[in-house]
Amino acid sequence: MAVLGARGKLGSAVCEAVESADDMELVARVGRGDELSTITDAGAEVAVDVTTLEAVMGNAEFCLSHGVHTVIGTSGFGPDRVAQLEEWLAKAPAGVGAMVVPNFSVGAVLMMRFAELAAAHFPSVEIVETHHERKADAPSGTARRTAELVAAARREAGVGPAPDATTSALDGARGASVEDVPVHSLRMSGSVAHQEVVLGGVGELLTIRHDSLSHASFAHGVLAAIRGIGTRPGLTVGLEDVLGIA
Numbered sequence: 001m002a003v004l005g006a007r008g009k010l011g012s013a014v015c016e017a018v019e020s021a022d023d024m025e026l027v028a029r030v031g032r033g034d035e036l037s038t039i040t041d042a043g044a045e046v047a048v049d050v051t052t053l054e055a056v057m058g059n060a061e062f063c064l065s066h067g068v069h070t071v072i073g074t075s076g077f078g079p080d081r082v083a084q085l086e087e088w089l090a091k092a093p094a095g096v097g098a099m100v101v102p103n104f105s106v107g108a109v110l111m112m113r114f115a116e117l118a119a120a121h122f123p124s125v126e127i128v129e130t131h132h133e134r135k136a137d138a139p140s141g142t143a144r145r146t147a148e149l150v151a152a153a154r155r156e157a158g159v160g161p162a163p164d165a166t167t168s169a170l171d172g173a174r175g176a177s178v179e180d181v182p183v184h185s186l187r188m189s190g191s192v193a194h195q196e197v198v199l200g201g202v203g204e205l206l207t208i209r210h211d212s213l214s215h216a217s218f219a220h221g222v223l224a225a226i227r228g229i230g231t232r233p234g235l236t237v238g239l240e241d242v243l244g245i246a
């Protein structure tokens with residue numbers, strides 16, 4: 001096992017989780033400025049990337065082309081980056097896998113699934129995510145993924161656009177639109193990672209909320225992803241399958 005971004009907030013939690021697991025060994029802690037050959041020299045079979053938007057693609061290209069399974073927790077993945085991973089996977093040694101995981105917390109995976117289930121039953125749906133003030137990307141990867149799942153569920157059920165009479169608005173007042181789902185991003189000192197999916201119907205509101213209160217919330221999912229990737233060649237997006245949340 002190699003951890004890229006090992007000295008970061010999530011990277012430190014991942015290293016701790018791997019070191020406390022009996023069935024895996026941490027052989028490389030990679031930080032900014034370290035040679036990527038550290039990963040292959042150490043014989044790592046799986047790499048977990050929890051770095052930055054700028055670093056992650058170069059890291060993934062190296063790992064996949066050298067036959068190292070790659071679990072990507074770094075956020076900011078849109079369709080272009082996913083397509084690039086698929087291109088590299090097609091040229092990678094047989095059996096190699098890449099797993100893009102917008103959120104490793106079990107509660108967040110369930111929150112996304114619940115939102116997907118509810119999405120077709122309410123005319124209105126919007127997402128509010130809150131993160132710590134050091135977060136680089138907005139909206140969060142979790143919010144993006146939730147919006148994609150919600151939008152797909154609504155398309156499949158033939159639900160039309162959410163009602164909205166706005167004809168005049170300041171830029172940003174209605175949030176960012178991810179596949180027509182409004183996403184509102186708050187950056188707050190004192191917070192970790194939080195999301196509400198708010199659904200509106202006739203005379204009722206449903207709010208699905210998840211809070212990560214510390215980076216320990218991501219540990220179980222990271223270990224599950226590491227254990228699962230060896231039997232999942234090619235691209236996997238999300239942790240639903242690995243956690244048995246279908």
Ligand SMILES: NC(=O)C1=CN([C@@H]2O[C@H](COP(=O)(O)OP(=O)(O)OC[C@H]3O[C@@H](n4cnc5c(N)ncnc54)[C@H](OP(=O)(O)O)[C@@H]3O)[C@@H](O)[C@H]2O)C=CC1
Pocket residue numbers: 004005006007008009010011030031032033034050051052053055072073074075076101102103104105218
């Ligand atoms: N999927 C999930 O469940 C979660 C995802 N995340 C995501 O993970 C990423 C990291 O988050 P977080 O730990 O909070 O951020 P941090 O800033 O604490 O950590 C990022 C680390 O990556 C290091 N780094 C930068 N460039 C490279 C490089 N080229 N090679 C190796 N290491 C590098 C940084 O080093 P330096 O300090 O020197 O810059 C830093 O130690 C973010 O994208 C975040 O959104 C976070 C939490 C949960």
Ligand SMILES: O=C(O)C1=N[C@H](C(=O)O)C[C@H](O)C1
Pocket residue numbers: 075076102103104131135139140141142143192193194
């Ligand atoms: O940067 C973070 O902290 C987090 N990033 C991920 C995201 O963008 O969704 C996962 C979690 O929300 C924490």
